[in-house]
Amino acid sequence: MKNMLKGLGAALCVAWPLLAQAPAGAATPAVAGAADQALVQRGAYLAQLGDCAACHTAPKGKPFAGGLPMNTPMGRIYVTNITPDAQTGIGGYTEADFARALREGVAKDGHNLYPAMPYPSYAKVNDDDVKALYAFFMHGVAPVQQANRESDIKWPLNMRWPLMFWNMAFLQKGAYRDKPGKDVAWNRGAYLVQGLGHCGSCHTPRGVAFQESALDESGSAFLSGALLDGWFASNLTGEHNSGLGRWSDEDLRTFLKTGANRHASAFGAMTSVINNSTQALSDQDVAAVSAYLKSLPPVGGNGAAVYTYDPQATKVSLDRPANDAGARVYTAYCMHCHGVDGRGFAPMLAPLAGNPNVLAKDASSLINVTLNGTGDLVINGVPSPFPMPGFAAVLDDKQIADVLSFVRAGWNNGAPAVGAAEVAKLRQSTQAGR
Structure with missing residues (x-):
């Protein structure tokens, strides 16, 4: 999701x-x-x-x-x-x-x-x-x-028989069974999220054998967010800052159908999920998925209080950008879309103030989207008019680190700074082969 x-x-x-x-x-x-x-x-x-x-x-x-x-x-x-x-x-x-x-x-x-x-x-x-x-x-x-193409994995790593033992350890056979005490919508949502939707494949952390740490809500790590292929798949639990705790049921249903709401916009692999999958869900199934996800207790986060918007300190920095390297980059490249107030023009242009992806401890998604931009959200055949452009060819590692540190501190976001070495690492891994 x-x-x-x-x-x-x-x-x-x-x-x-x-x-x-x-x-x-x-x-x-x-x-x-x-x-x-x-x-x-x-x-x-x-x-x-x-x-x-x-x-x-x-x-x-x-x-x-x-x-x-x-x-x-x-x-x-x-x-x-x-x-x-x-x-x-x-x-x-x-x-x-x-x-x-x-x-x-x-x-x-x-x-x-x-x-x-x-x-x-x-x-x-x-x-x-x-x-x-x-x-x-x-x-x-x-x-x-x-014809199918053989993998590039070399022997002996391409041998598949060890997967039999992986399956013995981690594959739980048996179709979903309704949970007693839960209503029809909750059970339908659980079936879709845990089964065909396979949300945990991206949004649940992996163990030492690369197995999902939990396959349903009985495990505390389920859907608590995970790093994959240079993106951080968001926390889908009720955590109030980096998760869905501040999202209403309507917010979540809107995101599933359109890929954007007043809190955030889809990027990375989630763009494909919106384009090819969730926008086609029936209203009944969207409501069921939302009911299930909104029932999950909060997991993760950094222990901070519930986010509250405060523009004052950031406004001072933007008024005097010469004194702040991050503010200089933001003023030149970001402000026209995301606003002086950091609230963007949702849902067309994502807010940065209070955005769960900005508040997440892992900044990989912010680095990646700044370097490489986003694919087009295509809703009912109409592409989004304002996809995020990539700045890999325009900004160096320090400039990206500076502006993301500015954004993560700005508007009372209170998230950790980003280092140039983090940007360099993701630049190398995501730009390879382009």
């Missing part, structure tokens, strides 16, 4: 679905009669909930034909073709094969999938939804003959 998105844990998080290719020459499974179009349509909706297109459709590529590269510390992997092509896609998968790949991370030929495919979350998907997804991928997706 989400995205909005590292280490090996990041690679495991950012990835989304990663089904394996069918063996060459596999026959398309026989299907009795014409596909139930209502089932196919329902599967299409569920595929949007799972954001399958985000990983399985490469830029300018054909839908679900794979080929998108993903970087891991061990090397680059390439997502696979999940169209119903019999030779290069999953056309040879039976429904049972599909269900096993989706919920257990095991391909038709028996090899283990990398947990970049979030099957620990998809394990919670119920049988009816698996059936609908299978109908969609077999009858609602055009087959594309496009």
Whole structure:
């Protein structure tokens, strides 16, 4: 939720679905009669909930034909073709094969999938939804003959059999079961967030084996925020500064449908989540997701009091920018969009005062978005008119550190300063290959 998105844990998080290719020459499974179009349509909706297109459709590529590269510390992997092509896609998968790949991370030929495919979350998907997804991928997706590409991971790190033991330790099998004492909306929201939405894949910290530290609200680390691929996936608990504690139900529903509200705007991997997934949710499902997330108790934060806006000290600095390096950069490059008062012009231009991403202890997202900008939010086919530009070619590491330190201290934000070395590190990792 989400995205909005590292280490090996990041690679495991950012990835989304990663089904394996069918063996060459596999026959398309026989299907009795014409596909139930209502089932196919329902599967299409569920595929949007799972954001399958985000990983399985490469830029300018054909839908679900794979080929998108993903970087891991061990090397680059390439997502696979999940169209119903019999030779290069999953056309040879039976429904049972599909269900096993989706919920257990095991391909038709028996090899283990990398947990970049979030099957620990998809394990919670119920049988009816698996059936609908299978109908969609077999009858609602055009087959594309496009061979899958081998990963760049070198031997012996490319061996997959150790994943059997990873699954034994961390995969919890069994579809989601309604929690007693919770209403219908809460349980529906929990099912979507924990299952197809796989929000924890990005927003939950990873353990020493790169497993999610918690898979549901019974674990205190669940959805408390995590670093992935140069972004910090936000805290989605009720924490009042860096989390959702100051967001109303309407704020959260607006963000899921449009990617922006009075508090923040989507960036990083969350842009793709908004574009391809959450904006398509029904009003009922958006309300359910919001009800569940708003029920989570606060976790994380730095112990500070609830944020209150105070412009005075920052106004003095902006009145005399020659005395403050960060204020000089802000005045020249940031103020026209984000305002002298730091409140921006929400939801079109994000506020910086009180923004949860500004208040987070980890400044990775702020550094990354300043260096590289944001992708376009596209809502109902209309791109956002004011995407954040990147300043990597304009500002050096010290200038970016100065302005972000100014922003994190400004308007009573009270967040830690940013160092030039942090900026240099992210510049190197995010600019590689551009």
